[in-house]
Amino acid sequence: MDTGSLDRLRTVIGVLDENLTTIARELSLSTRIDGTKIVLSGEAAEAGASVIRSLLTVVDAGELIDKSSLLYCISLAREGDGEEFGAALKDVVAVTSRGKPVKCKTLGQQHYVAAMRENTVTFGTGPAGTGKTYLAVSYAVACYKSKLVEKIILTRPAVEAGEKLGFLPGDLQTKVDPYLRPLYDALQELFGLETYAKLMEKGVIEVAPLAYMRGRTLSNAFVILDEAQNATREQMKMFLTRLGEGSKMVVTGDLTQTDLPDGKSSGLAHAVNVLKDVEDIAVVRLTERDVVRHPLVMAIVRAYERDEQRREDVRKRKGEKR
Numbered sequence: 320m321d322t323g324s325l326d327r328l329r330t331v332i333g334v335l336d337e338n339l340t341t342i343a344r345e346l347s348l349s350t351r352i353d354g355t356k357i358v359l360s361g362e363a364a365e366a367g368a369s370v371i372r373s374l375l376t377v378v379d380a381g382e383l384i385d386k387s388s389l390l391y392c393i394s395l396a397r398e399g400d401g402e403e404f405g406a407a408l409k410d411v412v413a414v415t416s417r418g419k420p421v422k423c424k425t426l427g428q429q430h431y432v433a434a435m436r437e438n439t440v441t442f443g444t445g446p447a448g449t450g451k452t453y454l455a456v457s458y459a460v461a462c463y464k465s466k467l468v469e470k471i472i473l474t475r476p477a478v479e480a481g482e483k484l485g486f487l488p489g490d491l492q493t494k495v496d497p498y499l500r501p502l503y504d505a506l507q508e509l510f511g512l513e514t515y516a517k518l519m520e521k522g523v524i525e526v527a528p529l530a531y532m533r534g535r536t537l538s539n540a541f542v543i544l545d546e547a548q549n550a551t552r553e554q555m556k557m558f559l560t561r562l563g564e565g566s567k568m569v570v571t572g573d574l575t576q577t578d579l580p581d582g583k584s585s586g587l588a589h590a591v592n593v594l595k596d597v598e599d600i601a602v603v604r605l606t607e608r609d610v611v612r613h614p615l616v617m618a619i620v621r622a623y624e625r626d627e628q629r630r631e632d633v634r635k636r637k638g639e640k641r
Contacts, residue, residue, distance in 0.1 A: 348363055439600070468565070555586025
């Protein structure tokens with residue numbers, strides 16, 4: 320596999336050949352360097368070549384090869400999806416206030432962004448670190464800058480890990496601000512602090528708890544409901560029926576992290592099931608493969624999923640014995 324130049328070769332194989340060592344270990348390959356070529360031997364040599372091609376795409380896209388991206392390229396190669404990876408890295412969703420392009424980093428993220436572009440309502444579910452919220456906010460900002468919408472509305476249910484708003488100090492806005500902080504942070508990065516403040520003052524950007532949506536019709540707006548796993552069925556129906564002319568809606572959440580009281584089922588789980596076949600509505604399910612945070616986050620997600628599967632198996636066995 321020819322990398323084309325010594326600089327590209329050095330970047331791909333990593334410091335002290337760390338990347339190459341990881342590829343060889345994960346795919347049970349033997350490797351050696353011949354000039355600018357990486358020679359691979361073993362049953363999975365073609366998969367190894369696919370990994371190298373994917374890494375060269377990462378380099379050519381101006382991205383860094385970190386442990387997370389390396390392991391992702393290896394997982395794609397195992398499943399024969401490595402050749403599609405280049406298109407994902409070239410997909411610029413938005414540009415931050417500092418001029419940094421916001422790009423999809425996985426195929427799942429690319430499918431998610433494509434769904435938002437092509438549909439009026441998009442549901443994006445998946446574990447922490449998959450970019451559900453940040454990509455939705457990024458695309459909302461891109462739509463506003465392109466004059467496809469006139470305002471951006473971001474909302475979340477004010478339910479979080481057992482805390483009750485009544486016990487928090489201050490008025491309602493002060494109480495819900497901590498729940499909306501991730502949305503504020505993303506907007507400030509994309510618009511810049513000064514522009515963000517002006518748009519908030521003009522009402523072009525609205526960040527509010529879900530309860531504030533009742534009774535409204537949201538037209539010519541990009542509307543995002545974040546942490547939607549904590550919305551009840553009634554709240555979800557109320558939110559979705561706020562849709563007005565010229566608007567887009569994106570609903571994000573992690574179905575494994577519901578904080579609703581006992582006896583309340585998630586409106587997100589219900590909506591995804593009921594609306595999955597409705598035209599102009601897309602459902603995109605991101606997985607642990609789409610986690611783009613520290614590689615340890617992916618390991619944590621997988622460990623919790625295994626534990627949840629184990630618990631489910633135990634419940635089934637107890638049910639069968641009865």
